[in-house]
Amino acid sequence: MPVFDLTLFSLVLIVAAYLLGSVPFGMVMARIMGLGNLRDIGSGNIGATNVLRTGNKKAAFLTLVCDAGKGAVAVLIARALAGEGTAQLAGLAAFLGHLFPIWLGFKGGKGVATFLGLLLALSFPVGLAACASWLVAAVLLRISSASALAAALVTPLWCWTLGYSQGIALTGVLGLLIWWGHRANIKRLAAGTEPKIGQK
Numbered sequence: 001m002p003v004f005d006l007t008l009f010s011l012v013l014i015v016a017a018y019l020l021g022s023v024p025f026g027m028v029m030a031r032i033m034g035l036g037n038l039r040d041i042g043s044g045n046i047g048a049t050n051v052l053r054t055g056n057k058k059a060a061f062l063t064l065v066c067d068a069g070k071g072a073v074a075v076l077i078a079r080a081l082a083g084e085g086t087a088q089l090a091g092l093a094a095f096l097g098h099l100f101p102i103w104l105g106f107k108g109g110k111g112v113a114t115f116l117g118l119l120l121a122l123s124f125p126v127g128l129a130a131c132a133s134w135l136v137a138a139v140l141l142r143i144s145s146a147s148a149l150a151a152a153l154v155t156p157l158w159c160w161t162l163g164y165s166q167g168i169a170l171t172g173v174l175g176l177l178i179w180w181g182h183r184a185n186i187k188r189l190a191a192g193t194e195p196k197i198g199q200k
Contacts, residue, residue, distance in 0.1 A: 010078075010086040017074035017090035021097025021114060024104055025066035026051050029059040042195075047109040049144040049197070067109075068117030070094055075121035088170050091118035095174055099181060110181040112148040115174055119155065123164040126171075130155045142196045145185035152178040 026046040030038045035054045038046050042053035048067060052060035071094045078090035098114045100106040116134065120127030130151050137147035152175035159167040179186075188194040 006086075006089075007082070010082045010089070013078045013082055013086055014089050014093045017078060017093040018097040019102070020070050020074055021094030022101035022103050022108070023066075023070060023097075024101055024108065025070070026063040026109065027104075029063050029066075030054065033059045035059060045109050046104070048113055052197070053195075064113050067098065067113035068120070070098070071114040071116075071118030072121035075118050079121075084166070087122065088167070091122060092170060092173070094118060095177070099177065110148070111174075111178060112144075112151075115152070115178060119167075119171070122170075123159070123162070123167055125162045126155065126158050126164050126167060129158040129162060133158070138197060143189070143194050144197050145182050145194055146189060148178060149182055149186070 024046045026048065027038050029051060030036060030041075033056060035041070035051070035056055038044065038050055042050045044050070048060045048064035051063045054060075071091060074094035075087045075091045079087035095111050095114050095118060097108075098111045099108050101108040112134075116127060116131055119130050133154050134147045134151040137150040138144065141147060155171045155175060156168045159165060159171055185194055
């Protein structure tokens with residue numbers, strides 16, 4: 001189990017992780033590349049899947065990398081400076097920052113890329129397994145939301161299987177938040193109206 005020894009410095013790192021997680025890279029990329037306001041496109045989400053609906057694959061890829069990267073960076077810096085317990089909390093904070101960004105009135109994205117990025121930093125084998133789970137589901141189903149739900153569901157099992165038992169509780173919480181954030185998607189999946197990957 002990670003040691004959660006919360007010092008003032010650890011709290012500063014956690015707040016900084018939240019602020020980093022709050023950066024809406026999807027909206028930044030859309031603005032830089034002249035794609036318009038993501039809130040008015042597709043689902044209105046700020047993540048890479050909705051950026052892809054603009055037809056700009058480069059912008060979608062950069063959004064994916066940056067959203068994943070902010071989760072990974074938050075974890076790696078916190079681990080280097082304050083240990084594993086703070087690293088886990090920083091990862092959670094970055095994830096919450098993406099979901100509830102202060103810069104956008106606490107109305108953000110669904111956090112899937114940030115989830116995968118922080119997992120890769122916390123435990124590379126678990127992160128790879130989660131990414132592979134998403135990819136396999138995406139190839140089979142061609143639906144981004146269903147792939148995200150599947151990856152979130154199995155990640156605590158990957159933690160247990162791959163020897164990262166200290167991550168089970170965290171990934172369980174993150175998974176519940178991902179499922180909660182996909183409430184509307186789940187309804188559309190049940191109705192058979194959820195759009196395919198890349199569909200505008």
